Amino acid sequence: MSFIPLSREERKEILDAIGVEDEDELFETIPPHLRYKESLNIQGPLDEETLRARFQFRPHKISFLGGGIYNHHIPAVVDAIASRQEFYTAYTPYQPEISQGTLQAIFEYQSMMASLTKMYASNASMYDGATALAEATLMAISAKGLKRVVITRATNPAYRKVINTYLQFNRSVEILEVPFNIISGQVDLDALNDMVDSDTALFIQQPNFFGIIEPLDKIAQTAAKAGFWGIVITEMVSLGLLKPPGAFGPDVVVGDAQSFGNPQNAGGPLLGVLCTTKASIRRMPGRIVGLTRDSSGKKAFCLTLATREQHIRRGKATSNICSNQGLCALRAAIYLSAVGPRGLKKIAAQCASGARYLMKLMKEKGIDVIFNGPVFNEFVVRMEDARIKALEEAGLVPGIRIENLYPEIPGGQLLTVTEMNTKKDVECMKERI
Amino acid sequence: MSFIPLSREERKEILDAIGVEDEDELFETIPPHLRYKESLNIQGPLDEETLRARFQFRPHKISFLGGGIYNHHIPAVVDAIASRQEFYTAYTPYQPEISQGTLQAIFEYQSMMASLTKMYASNASMYDGATALAEATLMAISAKGLKRVVITRATNPAYRKVINTYLQFNRSVEILEVPFNIISGQVDLDALNDMVDSDTALFIQQPNFFGIIEPLDKIAQTAAKAGFWGIVITEMVSLGLLKPPGAFGPDVVVGDAQSFGNPQNAGGPLLGVLCTTKASIRRMPGRIVGLTRDSSGKKAFCLTLATREQHIRRGKATSNICSNQGLCALRAAIYLSAVGPRGLKKIAAQCASGARYLMKLMKEKGIDVIFNGPVFNEFVVRMEDARIKALEEAGLVPGIRIENLYPEIPGGQLLTVTEMNTKKDVECMKERI
Amino acid sequence: MHERKDLTIFPERVEPLLSAINKQGKNTRQMPAPFDVYPLDDIDKDIQNEDLPDLPDVSEVETVRHFTRLSRLNYGIDHGIYPLGSCTMKYNPKICEEIAGRVKDIHPADTYAMTDILKILMELSKDLEEICGMDASTLWGAAGAHGELTGMLIIKKALEKKGENRSTVLIPDTAHGTNPASCTIAGFNPVQIPSGPRGYLEASTIKDYLDDDVAALMITNPNTLGIFEQEIAHIAELLHNNGSYLYMDGANLNAILGTSRPGDMGADCMHLNLHKTFASPHGGGGPGSGPVLVKRHLIPYLPLPWIVADEKDSYTLKWDSTSSIGTIHSGMGNLAVLIKTLAYILSLGPEGIKDVSHVATLNANYIKTRLSKSFDIPYTTPTLHEFVLTDKRQQANGVTTMDIAKALIGFGIHPPTIYFPLVVNNAIMIEPTETEPLEELKRFADIMETIATLAETSPEIFKDMPFVSPVGRVDEVWAARHLILTWDMGESNKEAAVSKQ
């Protein structure tokens, strides 16, 4: 089924108005040998019911999956509002008079991200946490001409890979990993201390990929030596429990806020976050909304700081990003407004408690919990392939395999618990193990 | 979870503003012995996820169910629009300046129902087809002081029951049933002819409850003798194929338009339809929207003919109806706009063709098809309990048992096919029989 | 300066009729077509439609835009306060909508799927009975008025069973119009009785009316003045002693939810408006839902089907009973609304339910306190969840209740119920509900005060109000005189102000 609203007669009417014989004539500027004469080898047209029947999916009912993408409660209001055509069909708000809805909502998203992280400002979103981190490294490099990017090995491997992709042709910058302590799962503070100097851009994930909470207060002292440093957060719900990262003085806080009102969506859209300091604001990539006034002096909003961006600066822009994840940021804003301060704190406590409960049950079953550092809502255990397979066959997904990502952790399996798991889920995992 | 937006402090602030000590004092006009002091024995409060987990349903995947409530295709646009808060949270449009959306949409619903049925006008909806029919009998009785209500026995039994309920205390009116021809399933024309005179209100369902298409052209000649007559339609999709009922000259067309864009909803909301002639318009029950103009002469809409209604006429109103099925009528309007003339015709042809295909396969399996009259999308077969049970156990619902409703059709089972069934469904029914 | 007609251009504009957008061939929707098409020549040609059904031919884009733009001309509860008295326009929780959507693909004859539904309905029945202090209930009433009719038929049936032929139903003058109308349809004779000078029915009044023809008193409590019927217990006793029933219209239950129970007041039969008290949306006029609750002695007359337990925790429908009034709906009432209601009740829980009446009453009294300085308040009796003002003070300057309502629209607020109840001249009946934030109550009160001031300083501007709305003041008299009820009538009526745009 097509969505063309013109009847055959109307198409003819237009041809007449233009003064053209037939529609093919419209394409006369396309050299004949470049015109495609065949019929495309694709299926369709399909009616809506046939389409509905064709897209059927079967997610597992019980799973303990996280590792950067999380299954959190989404209040019904989020979908109800984000599905309003005024929001989801609109373009980037270049024309402020007719886009105040998007603009104010994004301004509020920025405000809430800044308050939560206690950073000076947030941009209007990035593609995901990994590209936000990659852009932050570019920011660091361009700001200070730094020579080294140092990142904790316990940072989400996908994030580290994306940095590598972005920087692979930049021969003047070296990327180094800080090892983790194999007992605690936290960053090796001594190694860190050795690797950081004023030529370094440093990035630390908190909680780290193993779910372990890093001693940011201690790290901050070393980090202060770096030319530029940032905290990476992939599980933003942890902000319900942990001190705002801004308190430790980083230049940027980057990460992913998919956890805030955005579904897992089989891997995307996610929601890249980039918050920074007053000093760095003009080097920030991406869009930002500012408060201003209209011709009659009333409060109004518009995109601002455009002189950093590609559509003005072109090849000299701070970034190439144009479309971002606007609707995901809107969802995050609605989510945060809906759950509020106590709600976020409660969810965080539930996540942390659920993880501890599962950890307790795993230990009771003799499963080896690998690190002894404090966790937020994820932890690493040792599990043989056979056991994983057996659990999967019992209809349960027992976390993410990480031994291939960390050969130093043979049998490594990352288990995640959120408020969407139930006590029964957790107990079921114990029983079926 | 409650939806009260006031903090404890704000509640206190209001108490102070009112000058009252505590909230209980607000209820001082309620005699103490009438105040409920206990805690209500109900569950909750529950959070949204617990609620979601509590309401889980398991409809059958393949079924051939109809008999007044139908499973038809609903274009995605219907939900997308009807779920806009501007429509679904609004009250009855008593204040026209702030309710033009509802008013114009209902005006368009009325217009489309009138065009489809070729009647003079439609009201803004009734509760369902059965109550619409019951109200039409009241209309007939009040209009002409008629003494008899004659209705075809092949009219949906639930509809006949509701008439009985509404008229049970009206001693001056008798309700009679016109038998059906046991071979064709159509109305017994001779019996009909004998039962109808100018003191009679006559109602005929088309297609009838057995799915059989009545010879309305022939019936109309007899019906013309009646003091008042009406055509009842429970499967409005048949209007895609059959001549508009208005062509046969009835005083009313009533029925249910659930088939137009409203889901089955386990039995409701449905959408009662009542269309009538110019002569009867002032006796019509229910609301109606009229076109008018505003103070500057522009097109505008408002509720009209209110002098028939209970809020003006009170005990002397044409009906007691107040809230109706507004949102269902809106859905029907969106549906009809979305499917259009060719779409409705195609759907009707699919329904009729699917029924014929299933009938053919049933006959091939030696299943007895009871009537030989032409069908729309339903037909009656003879099926033993054991076979029905077996099919149900094979995961398939083979229609509705009607032998209890019609003892004269032992083993009677009503099978319905719509465009939502697939060829595979139909063939599956054959295989599993 | 730009003129009024400009005002609706962004984002609202005057929306053409669908019939004006109609043009042959524009609708190219592909419909599901699983079956090979049969010739259908078994159907008599005289019965088949040789033409296409007469519907507008528009594209999907036009359908979507047309109805989307129309929607934007409406005011909804998500805009702000919607203070229609006796309508209980409270916030409709999104979670309840979501949950009700889950029943959409179930056919009521799918008995397997219905098992779960019946369990839920049974739980809902029990909860409503607990909340109302009643013994049993039916959920099939499709709206308040349908519930009233059902209730009055139950009473009629009970009387018939007792061999009595009482025909009078007493109804206070504060009652909603559906009350007398429902009585008439049920075969009763409604008789209006005066509510007293204090705004509630006095036992002494009813005494004068009680005779052996009185079948019942039909009363709303609190009534439409927002006043609790303080003598209700005594009245119930008088009625019962007279062999009459007490029917309660539960439309105003929000005022007393969890705080006082109709059953404890002596009600024999009552209905609820789930689309008011229980947060189900009004849908621009419906679907609502009007369950009917009864005391033990009326159980045999409840309409069919009955939900009955078969084994433990499993229910079926019972379709036959000689005592029942019979069937009142061809399906299962407005079932999706019932689902929303249970979701709402469970969401709130016992404390949340009680809080509803507390805050509903608190909010109404806040506004009343504020407005009593600028408007006439006809009764001094304390009120609960709603109250009534009049335009008496503004009338002095020629500003009427209607003018005040239209002025409110211009300030972006839906007006209260007006000219009802009839017992008050030019009533303005205000019910904020418990879901209005304090800021919104203040905004409403501020605007009402502004209007009161304007009525003194510039009464002449009211005639042109509302200023800022999708259309100017609508001519209802013109509508009634011309009766243009369809596109076709609009086309053929030369006088009609039907602009294609």
Add this chain to the structure above:
Amino acid sequence: MHERKDLTIFPERVEPLLSAINKQGKNTRQMPAPFDVYPLDDIDKDIQNEDLPDLPDVSEVETVRHFTRLSRLNYGIDHGIYPLGSCTMKYNPKICEEIAGRVKDIHPADTYAMTDILKILMELSKDLEEICGMDASTLWGAAGAHGELTGMLIIKKALEKKGENRSTVLIPDTAHGTNPASCTIAGFNPVQIPSGPRGYLEASTIKDYLDDDVAALMITNPNTLGIFEQEIAHIAELLHNNGSYLYMDGANLNAILGTSRPGDMGADCMHLNLHKTFASPHGGGGPGSGPVLVKRHLIPYLPLPWIVADEKDSYTLKWDSTSSIGTIHSGMGNLAVLIKTLAYILSLGPEGIKDVSHVATLNANYIKTRLSKSFDIPYTTPTLHEFVLTDKRQQANGVTTMDIAKALIGFGIHPPTIYFPLVVNNAIMIEPTETEPLEELKRFADIMETIATLAETSPEIFKDMPFVSPVGRVDEVWAARHLILTWDMGESNKEAAVSKQ
């Protein structure tokens, strides 16, 4: 007369900031709490937040109303024509939204559920390749610019593999700003080249720039003037002979969908904007999706993971390859957008796809024909799905492109893209798309003509435009000067026009 500030009262009103609605204790949401709470004393107190997270405390009703009212200040595609040039603002089918919603509860590590997803992604890849005439593709680009960067990295990698260190990428002056920016990030040096006087790049021009440092030409076809790059085949040949690649920005593919294929033109690498050509909504700025397609020789460099067949009709993800540029996203790109795209393609089918370019071009030319009487059209070369006007004729009366845009807002229409492409002075770039009804095209053309007339008769009124919009003309300079980017900055900035209302 009422003043401008009244105009937004119904149904829109100035919406306070959430921070202004914030009051402690108003949010009473109950959160899921399946677990007994642990003391969490294993987490160092210095790391834990002793305070609550700093978020506004508002009720559910306020959240809903706030964002609902905000939404109403926006213009969406369901309002009417949205003629932003090069943005392809077409109708976003509701069915595609519905279908994409079905993947929401899947985690990408749920391999069982992902089997179905991978099958769908593979089908989408094949369809996109067929439509573009390319050999392979990656779906992980999150937007057009992300696709560009990916494509340029692929080219860089291929050059590296060949042992070449070319650094120049030629980019016509009509290009979008993301093109040079993406080149820079990929480590290239973008060099701007002039499109010819006829609005397209001439082979003779490119010859002058070709040397052994030229890695690629990055070109949009049709370009942002709506003009087909007629010498593209010749240019491709020149590039290839020079050892350079042809990169095509597919943002304007809508013009040639099913009618001409970039692969056939000689493109080695290209990206698509699914949120333009394939009807996925823009979401007020995203998420989009930018798949990258390549010819056979560039396949080894595609980013990871690769979707590879294992058994018949079953696919897995391959995560390692030494040739690949690596990973570009931490998840699966904007997967939900990919689902919408396949649903859209299947809905249309081969004929429907071709019709898109036909009607997109038809519609654009209709408007162009109409407007060429009143506006300056800088190029005479025929155009496809979009075209560019200027304000040259209106400038004579002091009416600028910006004024024309703001005037359109006042007429209830979203303005076209303005001041882009840079190669045209004061450009107004109009792209109606194929989903605009003829009536809407006429309405737009009529209004543009009215504006042209007004520019002659009353040019002075333009400075106050837009008249009818939620806010008046917005002061972007003030914004840049004050940089108020959060509530907190608004609070602390005395000069800020932050009214709590």
